[in-house]
Amino acid sequence: MHESCGIFGVFAPGLDTARLVFFALFALQHRGQEAAGIAVTNGESLEMFVNPGLVSQVFTEDDLASLKGFAAVGHTCYSASGARRPATPQPILEHNGRWSLALAHNGNVTNADALRDELQASGLVFRSQSDAEVIAKLIVTAHGTTWEEKLSHALSRLQGAYSLAILTPQVLIAARDPMGVRPLSLGRLDGGYVVASETCAFDHIGAQFVRDVRPGEVLLLDAAETSFQQPRNGRRAFCVFEHIYFARPDSTVEGRLVYEARLAMGAKLAQEHPVDADYVVGVPDSATAAAIGYARASGIPYREGLLKNRYVGRTFIAPDQRLRDLGVQLKFNPLSSLIRDQRLVVVDDSIVRGTTTPHVVNLLRQAGAREVHLRICAPPLRHPCPLGVDMASEWELIAARMSVPEIREYLGVDSLGYSSLPGLVEAVGLPKELLCLACFDGDYPLPVQMGLSGLAAESHAK
Numbered sequence: 001m002h003e004s005c006g007i008f009g010v011f012a013p014g015l016d017t018a019r020l021v022f023f024a025l026f027a028l029q030h031r032g033q034e035a036a037g038i039a040v041t042n043g044e045s046l047e048m049f050v051n052p053g054l055v056s057q058v059f060t061e062d063d064l065a066s067l068k069g070f071a072a073v074g075h076t077c078y079s080a081s082g083a084r085r086p087a088t089p090q091p092i093l094e095h096n097g098r099w100s101l102a103l104a105h106n107g108n109v110t111n112a113d114a115l116r117d118e119l120q121a122s123g124l125v126f127r128s129q130s131d132a133e134v135i136a137k138l139i140v141t142a143h144g145t146t147w148e149e150k151l152s153h154a155l156s157r158l159q160g161a162y163s164l165a166i167l168t169p170q171v172l173i174a175a176r177d178p179m180g181v182r183p184l185s186l187g188r189l190d191g192g193y194v195v196a197s198e199t200c201a202f203d204h205i206g207a208q209f210v211r212d213v214r215p216g217e218v219l220l221l222d223a224a225e226t227s228f229q230q231p232r233n234g235r236r237a238f239c240v241f242e243h244i245y246f247a248r249p250d251s252t253v254e255g256r257l258v259y260e261a262r263l264a265m266g267a268k269l270a271q272e273h274p275v276d277a278d279y280v281v282g283v284p285d286s287a288t289a290a291a292i293g294y295a296r297a298s299g300i301p302y303r304e305g306l307l308k309n310r311y312v313g314r315t316f317i318a319p320d321q322r323l324r325d326l327g328v329q330l331k332f333n334p335l336s337s338l339i340r341d342q343r344l345v346v347v348d349d350s351i352v353r354g355t356t357t358p359h360v361v362n363l364l365r366q367a368g369a370r371e372v373h374l375r376i377c378a379p380p381l382r383h384p385c386p387l388g389v390d391m392a393s394e395w396e397l398i399a400a401r402m403s404v405p406e407i408r409e410y411l412g413v414d415s416l417g418y419s420s421l422p423g424l425v426e427a428v429g430l431p432k433e434l435l436c437l438a439c440f441d442g443d444y445p446l447p448v449q450m451g452l453s454g455l456a457a458e459s460h461a462k
């Protein structure tokens with residue numbers, strides 16, 4: 001499952017803003033490993049550096065030294081082979097007369113194609129398929145004599161999910177869609193401001209978390225902080241997969257430490273699907289906390305049964321078919337002597353297509369596990385996501401095609417237990433009406449048309 005993008009912005013005169021963005025992007029690397037970029041302002045013009053690759057590969061010391069400015073934005077982006085469109089490195093730089101900006105986006109604008117057609121018809125030329133470019137062009141060409149007016153007009157045209165960090169020559173802007181699908185947080189640093197997809201980025205640069213940017217809020221940050229609120233006609237729809245999988249466990253998302261939410265997911269699974277076993281094992285890293293939660297609630301000891309090679313990045317390209325077939329083995333290694341002859345509860349975050357899990361189960365069996373009881377934090381995924389998560393078309397989702405007993409048999413596990421939807425919501429600790437749960441219950445927070453292979457609402461990879 002692929003989510004798209006980590007964004008960061010800083011307004012901090014007197015500090016090395018490009019380097020701050022660089023370190024913040026390191027913290028957000030899990031949200032996107034295809035490309036990274038930084039834009040800075042010196043008060044008159046914007047400078048930018050973007051390239052494909054991991055943050056550590058993209059920027060040299062000389063690149064960072066050349067990016068001088070009192071404010072900056074940065075972006076890490078994701079588009080793996082399964083993504084519908086290639087990744088467009090961001091920030092996106094856009095000019096129109098005296099208006100210029102660099103824009104970093106996380107989300108999916110579902111009416112981007114219609115807006116692109118409209119802008120092209122007015123004579124604008126696009127360089128990419130990215131909806132970030134649509135948003136950027138929409139803002140710089142919108143009516144208005146101030147950024148507030150232009151943003152107000154442009155953002156009111158967007159449908160879907162967006163969290164934005166925008167840099168103009170003078171001001172840093174943060175904006176979040178009225179449904180609040182993707183996270184965006186505000187912090188302070190040495191009298192200045194920072195915004196980030198996740199609070200873990202603040203911790204790494206010594207910034208203090210202040211609050212989440214509110215759904216529909218637009219913040220203009222310079223020496224002062226001003227904001228306005230877009231009309232909120234629809235419902236709230238924070239993506240519950242941030243707590244299950246996307247966000248780092250040390251981030252606080254919508255007021256809840258992700259690690260705690262995952263502990264609670266594991267505890268709920270232990271209540272809903274108890275089993276007699278010797279050890280609880282988590283599939284690292286996203287399910288480790290949930291496995292510990294299961295162990296605590298069940299009284300079954302937790303044990304590390306799989307080690308993850310963290311240096312096999314998501315951009316890793318296996319050079320030949322033999323290595324590609326190894327797939328999961330390149331990523332995980334079972335601790336054979338610890339799991340041989342043991343009955344294991346194995347906790348994982350989710351099952352999407354069901355292509356990876358059988359390999360993990362095989363690894364454990366080959367290492368001698370006597371029983372494998374699989375417990376999944378997410379309820380069965382039966383509906384595709386229209387809001388920017390490149391998960392799969394409906395026909396690819398294993399739970400849309402098979403019953404739970406059929407999936408158990410297909411995966412070759414001794415028992416299989418998914419979290420219930422109420423159990424998940426209780427573990428996340430947010431009211432159900434604030435969450436998007438559409439990939440489980442099909443209750444989409446915006447109108448979508450089901451097509452033969454999924455959703456007619458566009459899903460762009462950023």
Ligand code: SF4
Nearest residue numbers: 239240385436438439
């Ligand atoms: S459909 Fe699922 S993955 Fe997509 S935004 Fe909603 S909860 Fe998140």
